[in-house]
Amino acid sequence: MSVKIILTEPNKLLRQVSKTVEKVGEEERMLMDDMLDTMYAAPGIGLAAIQIGVPKRIIVMDISRDENKKEPMYFVNPVIKNKNEEKAKYEEGCLSVPEQFAEIERPNACEVEYLDYEGKKQMLNADGLLATCIQHEMDHLEGILFIDYLSKLKKSMIIKKLSKIRVNREIF
Ligand code: K2U
Numbered sequence: 001m002s003v004k005i006i007l008t009e010p011n012k013l014l015r016q017v018s019k020t021v022e023k024v025g026e027e028e029r030m031l032m033d034d035m036l037d038t039m040y041a042a043p044g045i046g047l048a049a050i051q052i053g054v055p056k057r058i059i060v061m062d063i064s065r066d067e068n069k070k071e072p073m074y075f076v077n078p079v080i081k082n083k084n085e086e087k088a089k090y091e092e093g094c095l096s097v098p099e100q101f102a103e104i105e106r107p108n109a110c111e112v113e114y115l116d117y118e119g120k121k122q123m124l125n126a127d128g129l130l131a132t133c134i135q136h137e138m139d140h141l142e143g144i145l146f147i148d149y150l151s152k153l154k155k156s157m158i159i160k161k162l163s164k165i166r167v168n169r170e171i172f
């Protein structure tokens with residue numbers, strides 16, 4: 001298991017639509033293990049495979065935020081079956097949009113169908129932070145970032161800042 005590099009915006013690879021997984025095998029399980037290592041090291045509470053450059057419809061999450069009591073969750077080919085009408089706002093960040101945050105409004109609950117680590121069909125009713133996180137990660141599978149919901153001006157200011165951060169990191 002290993003920690004991988006997380007792609008950061010602006011990067012065309014992050015804009016790919018990820019592909020359905022035909023079968024959950026050893027390769028996919030190793031990928032999910034690496035994704036979890038990478039997510040915990042960041043640290044974060046969710047990660048989509050595309051964020052480490054693998055365009056597969058795979059997400060890992062752990063919203064426990066407790067070093068000593070990890071509760072990893074694995075989602076292969078997740079599909080949101082329905083979303084609540086009621087919305088909730090959350091100050092979102094993203095490991096692929098470093099040091100930038102914005103208040104994003106999303107349905108406050110949703111039902112997700114997916115395959116688990118063993119490839120078994122599961123259903124999850126998510127609300128609160130879990131619902132926000134799964135919808136944030138599902139966007140990654142469509143090549144969508146939370147900054148895409150912002151005004152053109154705000155989004156362009158963030159991308160300009162990210163480009164500067166990248167140049168400074170390369171120089172120093
Ligand atoms: O996709 C990612 O980059 C992982 C995000 C997931 C996330 C974004 C917004 C709201 C909830 C989850 C990272 O975990 S961002 C870091 C973080 C950590 C704790 C709580 C919220 C965000």
Ligand code: ZN
Nearest residue numbers: 093094095096
């Ligand atoms: Zn993200």
